[in-house]
Amino acid sequence: MNYLVIVIGAILVNNIVLMQFLGICPFLGVSKKVSTGIGMTGAVAFVMILATIVTYLIQNYVLEKFGLGFLQTIAFILVIASLVQMVEIILKKVSPPLYQALGIFLPLITTNCAILGVAILTVQNEFNLLEGVIFSTSHAIGFGLALIIFAGIREHLDLQDVPKGLKGTPIALITAGILAMAFMGFSGLV
Amino acid sequence: MLNLNVLEDSKMAKRESSFTNMVVTLVLVTGIAAAALGFVYDFTKGPIEVAKLKAQTEAIKTVLPEFDELGESMVLSPGEGQDSLEFFPAYKNGELVGTAIKTYTKSGFSGFISIMAGIDKDGNFSGYSVLEHAETPGLGSKMDVWFSNPEKPNQYVIGKNPETTKFSVSKDGGDIDAITASTISSRAFLDALNRAYSTYKDNKTTGDSGQ
Amino acid sequence: MNQWKNFSKGFLKENPVFVLLLGMCPTLGVTSSAINGLGMGLATTFVLLMSNIVVSLVKSAIPEKVRIPAFIVIIATFVTIVQLTMQAFVPALYKSLGLFIPLIVVNCIVLGRAEAFASKNNVGSSAIDGLGIGLGFTFALVLLGGIREILGSGKIFNITIYPENYVTLVFVLAPGAFIVLGYLIALINRMKKN
Numbered sequence: 280m281n282y283l284v285i286v287i288g289a290i291l292v293n294n295i296v297l298m299q300f301l302g303i304c305p306f307l308g309v310s311k312k313v314s315t316g317i318g319m320t321g322a323v324a325f326v327m328i329l330a331t332i333v334t335y336l337i338q339n340y341v342l343e344k345f346g347l348g349f350l351q352t353i354a355f356i357l358v359i360a361s362l363v364q365m366v367e368i369i370l371k372k373v374s375p376p377l378y379q380a381l382g383i384f385l386p387l388i389t390t391n392c393a394i395l396g397v398a399i400l401t402v403q404n405e406f407n408l409l410e411g412v413i414f415s416t417s418h419a420i421g422f423g424l425a426l427i428i429f430a431g432i433r434e435h436l437d438l439q440d441v442p443k444g445l446k447g448t449p450i451a452l453i454t455a456g457i458l459a460m461a462f463m464g465f466s467g468l469v
Numbered sequence: 470m471l472n473l474n475v476l477e478d479s480k481m482a483k484r485e486s487s488f489t490n491m492v493v494t495l496v497l498v499t500g501i502a503a504a505a506l507g508f509v510y511d512f513t514k515g516p517i518e519v520a521k522l523k524a525q526t527e528a529i530k531t532v533l534p535e536f537d538e539l540g541e542s543m544v545l546s547p548g549e550g551q552d553s554l555e556f557f558p559a560y561k562n563g564e565l566v567g568t569a570i571k572t573y574t575k576s577g578f579s580g581f582i583s584i585m586a587g588i589d590k591d592g593n594f595s596g597y598s599v600l601e602h603a604e605t606p607g608l609g610s611k612m613d614v615w616f617s618n619p620e621k622p623n624q625y626v627i628g629k630n631p632e633t634t635k636f637s638v639s640k641d642g643g644d645i646d647a648i649t650a651s652t653i654s655s656r657a658f659l660d661a662l663n664r665a666y667s668t669y670k671d672n673k674t675t676g677d678s679g680q
Numbered sequence: 681m682n683q684w685k686n687f688s689k690g691f692l693k694e695n696p697v698f699v700l701l702l703g704m705c706p707t708l709g710v711t712s713s714a715i716n717g718l719g720m721g722l723a724t725t726f727v728l729l730m731s732n733i734v735v736s737l738v739k740s741a742i743p744e745k746v747r748i749p750a751f752i753v754i755i756a757t758f759v760t761i762v763q764l765t766m767q768a769f770v771p772a773l774y775k776s777l778g779l780f781i782p783l784i785v786v787n788c789i790v791l792g793r794a795e796a797f798a799s800k801n802n803v804g805s806s807a808i809d810g811l812g813i814g815l816g817f818t819f820a821l822v823l824l825g826g827i828r829e830i831l832g833s834g835k836i837f838n839i840t841i842y843p844e845n846y847v848t849l850v851f852v853l854a855p856g857a858f859i860v861l862g863y864l865i866a867l868i869n870r871m872k873k874n
Contacts (some may be wrong), residue, residue: 298854299709300705300706300708300709300857301705301783302705303703303704303705304704304705304788307704345777346862347762349760350760351760351782352759352760352763352782352785353710353753353756353757353760356756356785356786357749357752357753360748360749361749375767389752390786390787390788390791391786392705392783392786395785395786397780399783400779419831428848444866444869444870445862448701448865449862449866451860451862452858452859452861452862452865453859456855456856456857456858456859456862457855460855461853461859462854463853463854469828
């Protein structure tokens with residue numbers, strides 16, 4: 280399969296947040312400021328790529344080998360949960376500045392469905408390891424792109440005179456809807 | 470009013486978070502979970518197989534003329550480097566009435582589309598059923614009815630074959646009208662049918678040449 | 681707290697979707713039709729009910745520090761049970777909900793109720809809480825799916841209401857999910873004020 284197709288498909292056409300509705304919680308939750316958006320993107324990218332690699336290996340060398348495909352969900356979520364813990368501990372020891380930047384986002388990531396979603400999609404699409412890494416990296420970039428654009432819009436939105444009833448979540452959702460419409464323009468690219 | 474909260478206060482002390490306790494608990498919880506799932510998996514394995522087979526048989530039934538027996542399926546390659554197609558020959562009273570072909574295209578508006586296409590014994594398409602697609606709802610997704618509407622002969626593919634009819638959209642000089650506003654999905658659909666037909670043809674000639 | 685209140689809080693006062701804003705991914709992802717919303721809602725309700733019951737049964741046997749991983753395993757088990765059962769008996773629905781079934785495991789509502797309610801309350805209340813919140817979630821999904829289906833494909837539960845030529849397609853597509861939910865929440869905020 281063409282790598283470029285995977286990249287463009289994942290970042291623009293099937294944008295993980297706006298088209299596939301994965302990772303909506305952080306998308307709505309930590310998008311009030313661009314700077315936190317960037318931090319969250321970093322943490323998600325880090326864990327997403329690692330998780331995809333580890334779950335890929337587990338799926339192909341453990342679950343499938345022993346006919347335990349039905350344990351997929353449980354195995355993957357455990358891997359992700361322990362991975363997040365490990366990353367947290369290692370970062371704290373190895374790189375305190377990075378830990379400071381990403382630390383507060385890490386606990387939120389276990390229940391970020393984008394991570395588990397991408398891990399499962401990688402297996403479903405029968406990618407090899409390299410394609411899987413490219414796929415998850417592109418999805419992380421797509422997540423970051425949507426989150427940062429959205430945070431930028433919301434920073435401006437704060438200064439606008441929004442009708443009372445729409446303040447807060449409603450206007451954020453409607454903005455996301457319009458952003459999703461813009462991203463629909465990319466469909467058919469690949 | 471029922472009040473079940475009486476038990477509330479008799480809360481037992483939580484188990485201590487010692488290392489052994491934690492490990493034992495997690496191993497126990499995971500073990501029980503895996504065992505329970507193994508049991509459910511065993512129980513549902515049969516029905517899942519049956520459901521899959523039923524969906525496939527149903528699709529084959531809708532695309533072929535009446536038959537009473539399905540032959541053994543064959544896996545045939547449409548060409549170098551392409552994923553292979555599955556062929557299901559169908560018989561009535563021991564005679565071949567048609568072949569259902571599980572074909573695909575990767576050039577849909579949203580990528581992969583899987584179609585079950587039927588070819589009758591005269592080599593014409595006898596029907597099709599879209600098994601899997603991610604085309605835009607209301608536009609490309611209309612392909613499941615668009616090409617099988619007998620009132621619109623210019624978009625009807627049943628009873629035709631790529632030898633006598635040009636199986637490409639009219640915009641590209643073909644004989645089939647594309648779905649309104651969904652040329653890409655229509656091209657992809659015809660691509661899948663062409664793939665099925667050419668593979669069918671290739672294997673038929675090689676099969677017949679021995680006689 | 682009486683049990684009726686415990687049950688009914690999930691519908692409006694503490695509706696997971698409209699008020700607590702939890703479980704947004706499946707809410708937006710599967711509600712292109714009312715029937716999908718119903719299927720997803722009921723699947724989630726089952727997981728919520730069962731995991732709440734089990735968590736509240738074993739709560740005192742689980743050491744504090746490994747609480748969350750243990751809960752996650754319990755939840756994942758029930759999710760897989762739902763997954764296998766749906767695959768076996770309602771394959772068409774399973775196919776249309778797709779990825780979102782295994783993703784129930786990371787639905788914040790489920791872990792949230794296990795942690796915030798079931799790990800502190802007895803079995804009876806936990807079961808009622810799970811059922812109430814689950815049905816509240818289902819209600820939200822069916823409402824959202826119904827509105828999108830009517831506007832976007834002119835049908836409700838697959839019954840045609842008006843001809844397809846007049847539909848506004850965007851409502852069954854991705855942007856429609858965000859927009860309809862946005863206006864619904866605005867409406868509910870307004871109702872709550874009155």
